[in-house]
Amino acid sequence: MLTVWDKRVWIALELSGLDYQYIEVDPYKKPKELMDVNPRGLVPALRDGDWGCYESTVLMEYVDDISQKKLLPQNPKAKAESRLWADHISRNIVPNFYRYLQAQEADKQAEHGREFEKQVNILMEAADLEGPFFTGSQISFVDVMVGPWILRCPRVLQPYRGWVPPTKESRFGRFIAALESEESILKTTSGAELYLDSYERYAENRPNTSQVAKAINEGRGLP
Ligand SMILES: N[C@@H](CCC(=O)N[C@@H](CS)C(=O)NCC(=O)O)C(=O)O
Incomplete structure (x- = not known):
């Protein structure tokens, strides 16, 4: 039995069909x-029997290794590209989410908001044109890596920082709609109040x- 703490690895386990507890x-x-x-003392963390491990990307890859249903593409070049974009998410999108949310002065909020938007756009420009997910019609590794942060845009950045949603027809708008209707994501997403409450401490820095x-x-x- 696998035991997991945190969202991204939870979504990966939900999609894997493996037996697990959250x-x-x-x-x-x-x-x-x-x-x-x-x-x-950080999440995500995972226990598999008496063995445990941590770090989002490491755990996402571990779940993929032990699962029959793969989230990473099997072609080595496509797999490397998914890992490359997962790295972009960890290195650029997630830190800029926090910079945007923790900034207190209006000019800093605007600056970090632009940087966050730029980093998300870089990811969207690398995505499959049709989508709606990153590599095509099915949810895969990169979507799970970024999904919980994208869901935090309307739930956290919009109320606290005035984040403006993209148009429904845009590539980003279609990506958000696909994530919002994906069962594995919905099943692992908390209610709006909990998001507001959990991120208030960051919004007030x-x-x-x-x-x-x-x-x-x-x-x-x-x-
Ligand atoms: N590099 C780590 C970062 C993990 C991380 O930032 N976890 C946050 C939640 S998203 C956490 O546990 N925060 C508690 C704290 O900062 O004390 C990873 O990707 O797993």
């Missing part, structure tokens, strides 16, 4: 069950919020 933990409180698997908030405030990437 455990909701508050990563800010660093419960022992999380620390036992990840001494850094409260001191001692988290390791993530601290790293962003210090101009570093994600921990």
Whole structure:
């Protein structure tokens, strides 16, 4: 039985058809069950029997390795490209999401908002033209890597930062609609109130919020 903490790996497991259990933990409180698997105290973390591991991309690839239903393309070149875009998400999209949300001055919010939009557009320009998902009509690795962050645009960035949704017909608009109607994503998405509540501390850039908030405030990437 696999035990998982956090969204992206949860979606991957949901799509894999493997037997698993999801455990909701508050990563800010660093419960022992999380620390036992990840001494850094961050989610995602996963336990498989008496073995445990952590780091989003590592776990996403582990789930793909042990699953019959693959999220990564099997062609080595296409697989490398998916990994390349997963790296873009971790390196550019996610940190800019936090920079945009944690910025307190209007000019900084505008600047980081533009940067976030630019990084999302770079991903969209690399996507299959028809889509609606990144590599075509089916959800795959890159969609799961970025999906939870895209869902946070209308749920978190719009109320807190005035993020403006794209038109429905645009490539990004069609991508959002596809993610919003994908069963594995819907099943793992919390209600609107919980999003607002969880991200309020970031939107106000409260001191001692988290390791993530601290790293962003210090101009570093994600921990
Ligand atoms: N490099 C790590 C970063 C993980 C990460 O930032 N996790 C956040 C939630 S999305 C967390 O656990 N935050 C708690 C904290 O910052 O103290 C990964 O990709 O797995």
